[in-house]
Amino acid sequence: MSVIGWLLLSAVVPGAAHLRAGWRKTGLALLGCYVAGLLALLWIVLSTDNLLGKLTENSWLTTITVTAAVLGAVWFGLIVHSFVVLRPSRMAQGGQILAGTLAGLLAVAVVLPFGVVTQYVWVYQKTLNDVFVNDPVERQVQAPVSEEDPWAGRDRVNILLLGGDADDNRIGVRTDSMNLASVDAKTGNTVLISLPRNLEDVRFRPGTPMAEHFPTGFRLPPDPGGGRSDLLNSVWEYADAHPELFGGKQHQGPQVLMDTIGYTLGLKVDWYALVNMWGLARLIDAIGGVTITVEQDVVFGKYNEGLVKAGTRKLKGADAMWYARSRTYSDDYTRMRRQRCVLAALLDQADPATVLTSFNKIALATKDLVKTDIPRPMLQHLVPLALKVKNAKVTSIQFVPPLINTGSPDWDKIRTIAQKTIRTSANPPAVAMSPKPAKTPDPTGSPTKDLSEGCGVT
Structure with a gap:
């Protein structure tokens, strides 16, 4: 079953089966492309600043999804072609059937990692797009001005x-x-x-609609049951329920x-x-x-x-x-x-x-x-x-x-x-090193x- 052995080697070292079968130029070309791809990947990892941050960008995620899908198809074709050039027809009929079956399973197996990557990245990208704000918003708080200083001077x-x-x-x-x-x-x-x-009696920033409406603090009459709806945890809800305070603007709760x-x-x-x-x-x-x-x-x-x-x-x-x-x-x-x-x-x-x-x-x-x-x-x-x-x-x-x-x-x-x-x-204040810090009150x-x-x- 040397055919299967060479196919397994080709799955991790493309071109190995072609070299074994005498397809020297094709084998060297495949091997060269493989090495070049690994070097390119290593270069991207080592040369890209803030790589994990870049992996949240749609352009990067789309590129990874497409690349993984293409590589999956290429690896599938590689296994199939490697099987063909190894000339399994020289084997006995039973050997051909067994080798063909194993080769088919291997061809599917090499696609699975690329499929998993494609699916993970697609789910990741969709989740980010669903959760975070994609469109420009009015309240861009001191937006970053450069890669070197993404927080625009903020500490x-x-x-x-x-x-x-x-x-x-x-x-x-x-x-x-x-x-x-x-x-x-x-x-x-x-x-x-x-x-x-x-x-209680939450104070609002002077000059805001809520401060004008509650100049001495957030205070409402008690609820019928004796509870209160004017605590800090009610600010969002109250602002959302009273758009008239904000000139008719809806959903002001979060900002307020x-x-x-x-x-x-x-x-x-x-x-x-x-x-x-x-x-x-x-x-x-x-x-x-x-x-x-x-x-x-x-x-x-x-x-x-x-x-x-x-x-x-x-x-x-x-x-x-x-x-x-x-x-x-x-x-x-x-x-x-x-x-x-x-x-x-x-x-x-x-x-x-x-x-x-x-x-x-x-x-x-x-x-x-x-x-x-x-x-x-x-x-x-x-x-x-x-x-x-x-x-x-x-x-x-x-x-x-x-x-x-x-x-x-x-x-x-x-x-x-x-x-x-x-x-x-x-x-933070400097702390003297000691094997067992004393548990004394601050x-x-x-x-x-x-x-x-x-x-x-x-």
Whole structure:
């Protein structure tokens, strides 16, 4: 069965079978093209700056899709022709049938990797186009001016990460989870600033329609049931429901909430990403679950019928979401901490190998998971920045009692602490090296902590 052996060699070294059969010029030409292709690929990888960022561009993705499809057809033809030049007709009839069958299977097998690449890239490209803004938008926040300085001199990129409770049975969107990720554009060091959903008397930037309508803060009459619809988590919904405040413009909720949180923290919010909480559950299922230490039993459900048991184990999406969202026998601030723990687990456990092996499931979940105003062209710069964050220092701060009084917030204090935390993240103090750092209270009284700090601790 030397024919099959030479075919197998030709699948990885094109031209080998032709050289064996005496087709010297053809064999050398095929081998030369193969080596030239490998060198060209190596040159592209080594010479292209920000390669991962480039792989978010439609032109690159289309080129890869077409190239993979063409190479698949070429490799199929190569195996077939290699089989022919090896003259299997000289074999006995039984050998011809066996060799022909194996050659056919090999021809199909060599096409499969190219088919997988084509399908993955097509799904990836479609997902990016579905999720991110493709058309130019009016609010291009300090758009990048060059490849050398994609952030146009900015030191930080501020993205508002929102967890929404949108549902088929619920009108509007309440943003029950609000975290601002402020990322150092050079180092990737990140501060995750969490604001509670029940922040009252929210102030709006002077001169805006919401500030003119609520000059002393966001305040509405109590709901018939005694609840309130004028908390921070209602700003998006209220703005969407009252286009008359904005000259009839529809869907102003995202912009109003970004501007409001930016004003509250003394920052400029660049973009937002709204994550449907149950869409996040599908994403967690797509990567096979997340390992979390549940510090104590978490009860959930309309009749308290659900339970996420205490212990360290891998949680499926639904259990992870109930762990993050339940307030039964708990409160908003404990829930905020648990949400931070889920984010930390995702950041730590969604490694490249996991993403690759679950690619299609992740892409499908992402399409229904995220709503954002991040412009599509910015992805080529945000992808390498996200990789920096993966290996950088991520600290967090939560504006919850006793740090602040959510019923009567000290806005100057919130702004001052946020600015100080960001400055510290950008210029961390030098720490003396020691085998076992002493666990003493921070003399500065800083409310910041590592993203995973406190996770799994009662």
